[in-house]
Amino acid sequence: MIKLLVDNWSAFISGFGWTVLSSLVALFFSLIIGSLFAILEVMPSKTARVIGNVYVEIFRNIPLLVITMFFYLVIPQYIVKINGFTAGTIGLTIYTSAFIAETVRSGINSVDIGQMEASRAQGMTFWQAMRYIVLPQAFKLVIPPLGNQFINLVKNSSVLAFVAGFDLMYQGNAIASTTFETVNTYIVVGLFYLVITLPISYYMQHLERKLA
Amino acid sequence: MKRFKYVTLLITSLLLVLTLAGCGSQPLSSQNVLENDKRTNTITWGVKADQKLIGLIDVKDGQEKGFEIDLAKAITKKVLGKNGKTKFVTVTSQSRIPLLKNGNIDAIIATMSILPDRKKVIDFSDSYFSAGQSILVKKDSSIKKVSDLNGKTVTSAVGANSVENIHKIAPKARVLQLPDFAQALSALKSGQGEAMTTDNVILAGLAVENPGYKLVGGAFTTEPYGIGINKGQGDFKKAINKGLKEVIADGTYNKLIMKWFGNVPGFNYKEVLRK
Secondary structure, eight states: OHHHHHHTHHHHHHHHHHHHHHHHHHHHHHHHHHHHHHHHHHSSOHHHHHHHHHHHHHHHSSOHHHHHHIIIIIHHHHTOOOOHHHHHHHHHHHHHHHHHHHHHHHHHHHSOHHHHHHHHHTTOOHHHHIIIIIHHHHHHHTHHHHHHHHHHHHHHGGGGGGGTOOOHHHHHHHHHHHHOOHHHHHHHHHHHHHHHHHHHHHHHHHHHHHHO | OHHHHHHHHHHHHHHHHHHHHHHSOOHHHHSOHHHHHHHHTEEEEEEOSEETTTEEEOTTTOOEESHHHHHHHHHHHHHHOTTOEEEEEEOOTTTHHHHHHTTSOSEEOSSOBOOHHHHTTSEEEEEEEEEOEEEEEETTOSOOSGGGGTTSEEEEETTOTHHHHHHHHSTTOEEEEESSHHHHHHHHHTTSOSEEEEEHHHHHHHHHHSTTEEEESOOOSOEEEEEEEOTTOHHHHHHHHHHHHHHHHTTHHHHHHHHHHTTOTTOOGGGGOOO
16 A cells, blocks of 8 residues: 555645645635525525525435536536536536535524614614624624534545546546556545644634634 | 644555555455356457447447447357357547456447557557558648548547657647546547548548548558457456357358448448458
8 A cells, every 4th residue: 555655656645736726716606606596595684584494405416426517517608618627626516615604604593583683773784794793703603513614625526537627536547457456546536635634624624613 | 733634644654555555465366267158158348439430339229339349249259159149348549458457347439449558557469450540631632641640639539558659659639538438539620620540440430420521542541440358367368269260250250240341431441341
């Protein structure tokens, strides 16, 4: 196993790099997009709520692979050329953002309605009240489920392998099929994923303790 | 920190178990395949399910159809007698060797070239088909031969040796490895790459189904296909080789070639006939 790791070090490391990059980009954008749609879902305007709901229900209920394949195979044919890495990361972002929207919405809903009413009574606008009063409390409540979403996101990034996104799983497949050391290769790949996900796991636990 | 220790312990023990499992005996694959097959009167073949002309599952009746399927049936009849039965298991370029190693299939007849690297892991029968690697492009493409691929993006399937060949012949080409040939073709069609590369027979099947695409440059490698058999199955290998010889000798082989490759435009089937 050590020999396999040493022989294919550069492939593993480049795969690791692409996986980390894709995860970070998708994490950042899915958090922003997810939060936006969560707010849409609790806005007083009915149109906004419908838009939020439709987005979440569509992308939460379509397999990640289908979304990714759509961006990899369909969009380039008709609109703009995007490579496998970008297509995978976009798919990952959209898919995860739907789950994050649901998570954050549940957080917002569990903040007492009186908080919003009191802020509005003080003369704050809806967005000000969201930004300064409700969201800070909501995020504190949803840290554990958000952590789950982040970990899922990293693991789901293996979808890049299906669209030639050069990630860990892609390199793993390539190495396994040339060395035939199937078991060892995927153990190494699994360990590399742990290197990313375990720190996230512990950091989220740390945050939970610190903020609770 | 206590929790961290538990997790570390868990991972270490998991790895240990997996490593030990790898060292242990492999009961299924170490049994005598020929004896087992004679007892059950069935040979289990690993075949392709997504390649027109070679091995394709017909959507209408769910039956496998293609040159390799017919050849496998013919060889089975020679090995087990007229009433010998065949069982087909779908494999991909990636899964075929692991499936053979763990005993799920008895033999691989799935467009697999005989390669030194593969010979280290499994045994091969005599060659049953003389294939070669070629490239598939859009009809109006500027790519005329392999060396034109330098600086271009080429799609292929993961687990196929064609990737290594391209790295050798056109080192500046970028290769995208997709899960299977159908997806490699989809990627080519949606413009993710300028060409697709793999064995000419596979590309011939794709060109037949996709007007607007053509083979160029001819075959630039020779890659005889062989039937993959597990290491240590000498009896079974002998029986397969004998069966293959008989199939070629009685003319069944050439009939099958004519049946499947006789009408492919641009593919010279006379090159692959056996005497």
